Amino acid sequence: MRSNSFESFRGTWSDGRTAAALNVTIRFEDNGLNIRKTEADIGELWPYGDLTSVSPLTPGRATQLGRQDQVGARLFIDDGGFAEKIVGRAPHLSTHAERKRVLAPMLAFTVIVAGMIAAIWYFELSPARAIAGLLPDKARTQLGDLVVEKMTANKKICEAPAGRAALDKLVGRLKASIPEGHRFQLRVVDLGIVNAFATPGERIIVSGELIGFTTSPEELAGVIAHEIGHGLERHPETGIVRALGIGAGLEILLGGSAGSFGELGALLLQLNYSRKAEAEADRHAIDMLQTANISVRPFARFFERLQSRKSSGSGKNANKSITAPPNKVMELLRSHPATAERIAMISATKVVAPRPVLNASEWAALRDICG
Amino acid sequence: MDTQQAAPRAAPVTIDWRQIAGLVLLSLKIFLLRFLTLGIYHFWGKTEVRRKIWSAVHLQNQPLEYTGTGKELLLGFLIVTFLIIIPIYVAFVGISLYFGEGHPATVAVQLILGFAIVFLIGMAQYRARRYRLSRTNWRGIRGGMSGSALRYAWTSVWTVLLIPLTLGWIVPWRSVTLQRILTNETRFGQMPMRFEGDSGPLYLPFLGYWLGFIGVYGLAAMLLYQLLGEYTFFQTLDPAPASAPPSLQTIGIAVFIVLSALLILSIISAWYTARLYNHFAASTHIDHARFHLTATPLSLIGLTIGNFLLSLLTFGIATPIVQTRLARYFVTRLNIEGMIDFDQIAQSQASLSRTGEGLAEAFDVDAF
Structure with missing residues (x-):
């Protein structure tokens, strides 16, 4: 042929x-x-x-x-x-020409996606925070109830009347400096670990173990003010929206079922706020303590003690004056890293004419809130 | 020249599979590029794999062509993600946040959304088929679907509701009804396919399948209950059961019972599925020809287990190979009996959509 x-x-x-x-x-x-x-x-x-x-x-x-x-x-x-x-x-x-043709859109899309990720990271844009800000109060309260319910199921809620009264007095001092329109609710629960966290809907949970770990009402006031700070900035809502968004993204990309509502409580415990979020909450805490004429030094010392617990290592040689074993403290440290900058920032704050938060008998009652 | 023109124009039809090379390399390449492009290459990779598979299928010794593009698939995916999946997800989450879980309004809305998802899966299957057929060329003639995805999706939803009410007995009728819609609306160029058959011949195999299923399931449940007693069902509500936990040997026997039951069930299931596929093929006609498939239970099980292990052991990297094996299984076992007058098959007049099958991707109902 x-x-x-x-x-x-x-x-x-x-x-x-x-x-x-x-x-x-x-x-x-x-x-x-x-x-x-x-x-x-x-x-x-x-x-x-x-x-x-x-x-x-x-x-x-x-x-x-x-x-x-x-x-x-x-x-x-x-x-x-x-x-x-x-x-x-x-x-x-040719194969070569085909490769070139595909390469152009591929590069373009990759650059766009990488650019978007970089922009979010560089400009600290937070889509999750914007969405969290849009949540109606009712939804935030529902979400908060859901989380509190999951977290405190089968756990003892501490409400000894005298202790509760002392706690209300302490929170009352702080409330003077919280902007109007916020209704923070605080609950003490026997969680088994030293921890405190804010949930959506302006709920705050403090573990009985944490109250045992603090050495003065001022320390406790600092911790609670810090958690109120998270609540004011809507950090818990933002964290959940972000986690749900990532879950949805994974579900779309990978298929299958990632994350559900049952996990919300666990999710909140695992949330690690960014350094920036922690600093924001600290700033609120310092403002609140200053306005309420509560000494800030104990709050700083609280972090110093956390820090030294961390460096003292395993539980065997632990200082006996601190009631909680170190492994119970680690959880709090992990979610609230006690960095040198934080301690320095808090220590640098001057409080004019500090007045005590609680008297000795009130403080004793509060420490006994879990009975 | 003249003798060529005078020859009978309808011709017997051959369909065969020609082995394709380079699948392992292609799988690795797609995996690597997906990684490097933050996942976007997925759609181009999918297109490459389809082009390979389509080109392996030969009708009258001439290969099929797949003319879809990665860009179409990406656009379809983006549209479906932002217009359908995210709104549904937000509605689902939002409603339970607003009214609280278990609230009647929440339950009602989530039930409606559940049916919407079944409906959308039906839509997805139909639209994916339409997209793939419209991107399938043979001798330059395109395929297509002539009907509406809505009708198919609706049929799929109301028949699914009847499955529990009929204790499953609607299943053969349902499969045939849905397949009939798909087949009768399939076009090659302007030539329609025809589904000529009903669900009657499937009911005897289904009786065996149904009885076998009930029997094996019941027997396994009985044996397990004898063996494990109250441990048969997980008792999350009662943390402290009365009797001592089962011994290792007992657990071993229980695992053996469960695995044997699963094996027997999968053989029964494959036996029915093979009958179903063969019946679908035998009921499918085009021009003066009909399809003939010889799927067998054992080969189906072998294919399924092989593909499952291949996916599992390579963490999904071997997906192109898995898909090729699936396509090869059906093409090599498919024959076309009778004659087709190819000169009478005119080009399709349907316009081509610009976007791919995002919905099918989202619900994971696309085989290739």
Whole structure:
């Protein structure tokens, strides 16, 4: 079949109007493929530049060609030798050209997505915070109830009347400096670990163990003011929205079921606020303590004690004056890292004419709130 | 020349599978590029795999072509994610936050959303089929679907509601009814496919499937209860059961019972599924030809287990190979009996949508 002057191949041709196929002879010419239906036919020219192929051409494999200006027209050549020859004349059909074509949109999309991630990170944009800010109060309260319910299920709620009265007095001092329209509720629960956290809907939970760990009402006031600070900034809501968003994202990308409401409580315990969020909460705490004329030093000392507990290592050599074993403290440390900057910032604050928060008997009652 | 024209125009049809090379490399490449492009290459990779699979299928010794693009799939995915999935997710979460879990309003809305999702899955299956057919070319002629996804989705929803009410007995009728819609609305160019058959022949196999299922399930449950007593069911409410926990040997026997039950159930299930697929093929006609599939229970089980292990052991990297194996199974076992007059198959007039099957991707109902 192959002549010296024009190499020719056998193939089939369809016109794109019906699924009929005609046997044709295909020759390579200078500017295109010459397709002849019979020997006598002068043939139709398919210019090399107009050729299309769905898949890039692979030498040794069958070739199926289309033509840019004739939708559906097809030329099929089963001979693997054809692909080798045509790639040279129509380089835009090569694997190499295909790669280049795909590379451009791929790079563009990757750059856009990477740019978006970088922008969020660099400008500290927080879509989660914006959404959290939009949540109606009712939804925040519901969410808070849900979390509190999950966290305190099967746990003892501490409400010895005298202790409760002392706690209310302590919180009352702080409340003077909270902007109007906030209704923070505080609850002491026997969690089994030294911890305090804010939930959505302005609920704050302090563990009985944490009250045992503090050495003065001022320390406790500092911790509670810090948690109120988180609440004022809506950090808990933001954390949950973010976690739900990440969960939804993972669900869409990976399929399957990630995260559900049952996990909300556990989720909140695992939330690690950013350094920035911790600093915001500290600033609120300092403001509140200052306005209420409560000494700030004990709050700073609280962190120093946490810090030294951490460096003192395992529980065996622990200082006996501190009631909670270190492993119970680690949880609090993990969620509220006691960094040197924090301690320095708190220590630097001056409080004018500090007045005690509670008297000795009130403080004793509060420490006994869990009975 | 003249003899060629005078020859009978309808021709017997051959369909075969030609082995494709380079699948392992392709799998690795797609995995790597997905990683490097933060996941976006997924859609281009999917397209590459489809082009390979389509090109392996030969009708009259000429391969199918897949003309879809990664960009179409990405656009479809983005549209579905932002217009359907995220709003549903937000509604689902939002309603329970607003009224609280267990509130009648929450339950009502979540029930409605549940049905909406079944409906959307039906839509997804239909639309994905339409997209794939419209991107399938043979001799330059496109495929397509002529009907509406809404009707198919609606049929899928109301028949699903009847499954519990009929103790499952609607299942063969349901499968055939849905398949009939899909087949009768399938076009190759302008030539329709026809579904000629009903669910009658499936009911005897289904009786065996149903009885076998009940029998094995019941027997396994009975044996387990004998063996483990109150430990048969997880007692999360009562943390301190009365009797001592079961011994290791007992647990071993229980595991053996569960595994044997699963094995027997999967054989029964494969036996019915093979009958179902073969019946679908035998009921499918185009022009003067009909399809003939020889799926067998054992080969189906082998395929399923093999593909499962392949996915599992490679953490999904081998997905292109898994999909190719699935396609090869059906194509190599498929024959077309009778004649098709290819000259009479005219090009499709349907316009092409610009976006791919995002919905199917979102609900994970696309096989390839």
